[in-house]
Amino acid sequence: MLDQRGRPGFGAALAAEWSRTTTLRQARLAPLVCALAGAGVAALFLLTAETTTGIPVSLTPALDVVSTSMLGVDAATFVVIVLVASLVAGEQATGLNRIALLAVPRRGRRLAASALVVAVGGLLCGLVAGLSAFGAGQLVSALSDGATVAFTAEGVTRTVLGSVVMVPFYGAVTLACTTVARSLPGGVVGTLGLFVLPTVLGWVPGDSLDGVLRYLPGEAVHAVAGFGAEANTLHPVAALAVLTAWAVALVGVAHLWTRRRSW
Amino acid sequence: MTTTTPVIEADSLTRTYGDTTVVDHLDFTVRPGRVTGFLGANGAGKTTTMRMLLGLEEPTSGHARIDGLAYRDLPDPLRTVGALLDPQAPRPGRSARDHLRWLCRAGRIPLSRADDLIDQVGLGEVAARRVGSFSLGMRQRLGIAAMLLGDPSVLVLDEPLNGLDPEGIAWVRALLRDLAAQGRTVFVSSHLMGEMEATADHVLVLRRGRLIADLSAEELSRGSGAARVRVVSPQVDRLAHLVAGHAAVRRGGADAVEVVGLDAPALGALAAREGVELHELTPLRTGLEEAFLALNSEGEITREGIDHA
Numbered sequence: 001m002l003d004q005r006g007r008p009g010f011g012a013a014l015a016a017e018w019s020r021t022t023t024l025r026q027a028r029l030a031p032l033v034c035a036l037a038g039a040g041v042a043a044l045f046l047l048t049a050e051t052t053t054g055i056p057v058s059l060t061p062a063l064d065v066v067s068t069s070m071l072g073v074d075a076a077t078f079v080v081i082v083l084v085a086s087l088v089a090g091e092q093a094t095g096l097n098r099i100a101l102l103a104v105p106r107r108g109r110r111l112a113a114s115a116l117v118v119a120v121g122g123l124l125c126g127l128v129a130g131l132s133a134f135g136a137g138q139l140v141s142a143l144s145d146g147a148t149v150a151f152t153a154e155g156v157t158r159t160v161l162g163s164v165v166m167v168p169f170y171g172a173v174t175l176a177c178t179t180v181a182r183s184l185p186g187g188v189v190g191t192l193g194l195f196v197l198p199t200v201l202g203w204v205p206g207d208s209l210d211g212v213l214r215y216l217p218g219e220a221v222h223a224v225a226g227f228g229a230e231a232n233t234l235h236p237v238a239a240l241a242v243l244t245a246w247a248v249a250l251v252g253v254a255h256l257w258t259r260r261r262s263w
Numbered sequence: 264m265t266t267t268t269p270v271i272e273a274d275s276l277t278r279t280y281g282d283t284t285v286v287d288h289l290d291f292t293v294r295p296g297r298v299t300g301f302l303g304a305n306g307a308g309k310t311t312t313m314r315m316l317l318g319l320e321e322p323t324s325g326h327a328r329i330d331g332l333a334y335r336d337l338p339d340p341l342r343t344v345g346a347l348l349d350p351q352a353p354r355p356g357r358s359a360r361d362h363l364r365w366l367c368r369a370g371r372i373p374l375s376r377a378d379d380l381i382d383q384v385g386l387g388e389v390a391a392r393r394v395g396s397f398s399l400g401m402r403q404r405l406g407i408a409a410m411l412l413g414d415p416s417v418l419v420l421d422e423p424l425n426g427l428d429p430e431g432i433a434w435v436r437a438l439l440r441d442l443a444a445q446g447r448t449v450f451v452s453s454h455l456m457g458e459m460e461a462t463a464d465h466v467l468v469l470r471r472g473r474l475i476a477d478l479s480a481e482e483l484s485r486g487s488g489a490a491r492v493r494v495v496s497p498q499v500d501r502l503a504h505l506v507a508g509h510a511a512v513r514r515g516g517a518d519a520v521e522v523v524g525l526d527a528p529a530l531g532a533l534a535a536r537e538g539v540e541l542h543e544l545t546p547l548r549t550g551l552e553e554a555f556l557a558l559n560s561e562g563e564i565t566r567e568g569i570d571h572a
Contacts, residue, residue: 007338008371016369023361024354095352098319099409102346103369105318105335262320 013104013113020100021087021117030083030121031128034167037079038072038129039136045071046140057140062147066156067227069137070163076129080122080171085187088114088178098263108255111179115251118175119168126167130160155226162225162236165243169217170195172247176254217246270294271316271417271450275325278311278472285311287472288325293450295416298443300463300480301452308472309452313421317346329417341370345410347420350402355395359386359405362394363412370413380408399426407438417448424458436462490526494534495519495543502539506530521547 021027045068050056057065091097104110134156138148149156170191178187198218201209213219214234223239234242271293278286286308293299303309314320316327318334329337329344337343353362363377381390384404389397394405403423410418420439424432439462443449453459459466459480466483468476476483495518496502503512503520510524522530527546534541 006371008341008369012369012371016365019361019365019368020357023357023365025356090354094354095349096354098348099352099366100369101319102317102334102344102348103341103366105337105340107335260321262314 008104010109010113013106013109014116016100016103017110017113017117018120021121024087026083026087027121030080031125034076034079034125034129035132037075038131038133040072041075042069042072042133042136043140045069046137046144056146057144058146060141060146062141062149062153063155063159065137065141065146066134066149066159067225069133070130070159070225072133072136073126073130073163073166076125076133077167077170080125080167081174081188081191082184084118084122084171084174085178085184085191088175089182089184089187092182092263101263107259111175111251111255111258115172115175115247118171119247122168122171123164125171126164129167130164134160158224158226158236163221165224165240166217166221169221169243169247173217173250176247176250179254180257215242217243220246270330270448271419272328272331273312273316273325274328276312276315276322276327277324278308278315278320279323285472286315286322289469289472289474291467291474291477293448293467294465295448296443296446297464298439298449298451298462300459300466301450301469302456302459302466303452303454303469305454307469309454309469310421312469313346313348313419313450313452317344317348317419339370339413341366341372341413341415343413343415344417344419345413345415346418347403347406347410347423349421350399350406350426353394353402353405353409356393358391359394359397359408360390362405363409366409366412372412376412377408380411383411384408400428400431403427403431403435407435415447418442418450420449420451422453423451424453424455432458490524491547492522492525492527492530493519493543493545493547494522494530494541496534496539496541498539501537502534505533505537505539518542 045052046057046060046065049060049068060068091100100110101107104113134151140146142148151157151160173194174187174191177190178184181187181190194217196218198213198216201213201216214223220234220239220242223233224236224243226236233239273289273291276286276289277284289308289312301309301312311320312327315322316329316334326333334340334344353359359381360377363381364374366372367374367377378390381387384407386401386404386408389401394402397405403426407423410420418439423435423439427435436458439449439451443464451459451463463480466476466478466480467474468483493515494502495516497518499518499520506512506522506525510522513521513523515521525533527544531541531544533539534544
């Protein structure tokens, strides 16, 4: 007879989700892939800066080198989006999702545990991507006789750590979108739709949407990282709250959408 | 295992998709201590019923309960119910041991239980191998290990014999009988009548979403059709002449016939009365498969026999 350890609650669901995710090779390799993507894309944009912007790295201000390097975090975000969508869609396609629901039959509890695992995993991937992108940017700048800056210099830490926030955020959004769409393309397209929404709305003539734009995820990430004009952006803490609200709302919608779905 | 006697209950359980009724007002109870076969042709509604039972599908109306509760309301689901649904479900890239361990974590089950069960189902040597390299039979064994992780008192298996070799079938059959003998509730769906005949004590037969039989396997075989008797006699032609009008006679060899419609005692009495010499008088058993086919084509079976629709 098995010993009784108490009824499984959210903690057990969280432990199971973490175990299920981290025992897959794709998930274990994700931080490494994100680090490589972050460093590679950061280096690529800086090495081609003279061609694309007309300003060589050697003449680029140190903080601009850092902000350009953070395009590497965007690359890591795409890696995480595809990884999360493929894992979620794969579970639904093979039927593993049914086993997971038998183990944790309360669908909201299971989805919340998944979202938390994706957020923590995404944060880890974002951190390694952000740090490697920063390091690659500084290396390229140094080799090009450009300015370098310490991680602890004013504005740098916020730019790097603020940019990192987008990885767990879009990971959670991908979880929600893929859960609803039940397919990898559906999850990726839905997430990228939200990703580019501020850009699309920015094409609307006039300033009528300015009040709305800063509450969209893309602008909120910029506010956390300190990109853009201070006057038009939210306070970093408010921007973090906006991102959290978006993530919670989208995962909540996914739960409501699928709570009576057949699996 | 818990000391209570949980049962599976369906109460007017119904599932429709648009205008199509897949499960139609099912009422049944599955009791502990025996293997209950859930029989029906492909598409009869067995899997949908099991999914509703396990909370994977929402009933259109009615209820499915285990131990008096809907599956999602069970306080400790893995320790109450073990289910085997789809052997292909485990992620190919994960090892067998890791697959069981995440389930252990979900149910707050000691991780050592995963290793114990891997050994019990004969996968000890391949526990660290990826599931993607497993044969279907090995995946079924892994699914059975997962099913037994929480030492549950209710077991629900959907087509567990699919794809198994004869050795695997014998193993599953023995396991199910053993689990039932331990007092557990064992509910097994299958379309393989011959295999279920050797396994099930009780059967529920489903046809187009409706329950058409709920009785012991023996009752199903007995009640499924007319008596059949093999008779060997040097006076076989005379015997055939005597029973004509009472039963059908099929030639089964030079001196043998198969009489359908009279049982062995009646046939023996008739032969004695008429002085017909008999060398063999053998009642022929109706197999579950034949009974099922008769039932599926003819009507609803009761303990008294087939009630032709």
